[in-house]
Amino acid sequence: MSVTYRDIVGVDKKRQLVDLDYARTVCGKPGFYVYDEKFHSILGLSPTLTGLETRDYRFAHEAGVYHKETNSIYFTSNYSSGNSIKLYRVHCESYKVEELDHYEVIQANGACQHKGNILYCAQGDHTHPSSLMEVNPITGETETLINNFYGREFSSINDVVVHHETGDIWFTDPTYGFEQGFRKEPALPNQVYRFNPETGELCVVADQFDMCNGLCFSHDYTKMYVTDTGAVKMNKEAGSFMHNPQHPSVIYEYDVVDQRRLFNKRVFAFCDDGIPDSIKCDIHGNVYSGCGHGIHVWNPDGVLLGKIITGEVCANFCFSASGMWIFSEFHLFLCHLDAKGALVNIECY
Secondary structure, eight states: OOEEEOOEEEOOHHHHTTOHHHHHHTTOSSEEEESSTTHHHHHOSSOEEEEEEEOSSOOBOEEEEEETTTTEEEEEOOOBTTBOOOEEEEETTTOOEEEEOOTTSOSEEEEEEETTEEEEEEOOOSSSOOEEEEEOTTTOOEEEEEOEETTEEOSOOOEEEEOTTTOOEEEEEOSHHHHTTSSOOOSSOSEEEEEOTTTOOEEEEEOOOSSEEEEEEOTTSSEEEEEEOTTEEEETTTTEEEEOTTSOOEEEEEEEETTTEEEEEEEEEEOSSSOOOSEEEBTTSOEEEEETTEEEEEOTTSOEEEEEEOSSOOOEEEEETTEEEEEEBTEEEEEEOSOOBTTHHHHTO
16 A cells, blocks of 8 residues: 655754754654755645555665656665565556566666666676676667776676766776675776777776765766765675764765866765765756665755655665656655656656
8 A cells, every 4th residue: 555745844954953853853754854945946836755665675776767668667676695686667657566587687786778778787796797788678688788897897886877968878886796795806996987888988987985886967967976885884794784974975076077087076965864875966957866764955056955755765766757766675656746857858758
């Protein structure tokens, strides 16, 4: 049975700076939390947050890609020890969730749309290299686009985006696969790459991360945002992820120069709840990231506008013509609001 949340709560920003109890509990229930009046223009008059499906395992974790021909959203589950990551899609009208069988796509994480197909970040395992795998959702045909950096295996490719003006594919490669025990010891640092599938050109465009993770372009491709989620790493003794608040939980902003290079790295925003995993922009340049208990939204200057709280860790989400789909581990949500994703016109119409 689905549950819909409609509460819009105004946050007293000054009070939270002097009242610890208020600051820690103000976003305690699912709903919409307004930190700046401009957030109302993003929400619209009657935003809704509806839980479509709940399962007893972390089935709704990463990716989140709209595919026009099947009118479906493609997503991946979370890895758990001994259980491989599963691939799913949910139909945008019936809300039916279907498990997919693409056996070549091993331990998939993030994904994006590429030439009408789904481009998965296949993290690989001890015997298969991490790679970018393109899948045709209609035929099931699968192609490996890249699986190494001049002979050195990637660690565990995590997230991927396409520069739609150049056709270049940009992706992050942190060491989470090794952290979780299903990948071999890393042969490369945590880095961001740019890859041209037509020419084979492959370059490192950013480094010096604790754990690079999500990435996206601004709506006009003049900036790139990359999340560093080093605050969450595997505790090998405990066998689970642990949060270290002294390690990075930050979004970095870069200038995109000549459509090919990144310059002027600076802090864009710090996530106060959990880590900023996935990241997207809307058509006005506002920045959204999946964080500890939902989606946090900042304006282009890095000012927190508001939060869409699901009550559970949100690793990823995506915009479509029908709304924002939120992957909140045990729960799949559909959020209706006025904001339109930066890529909706390119990918959905």
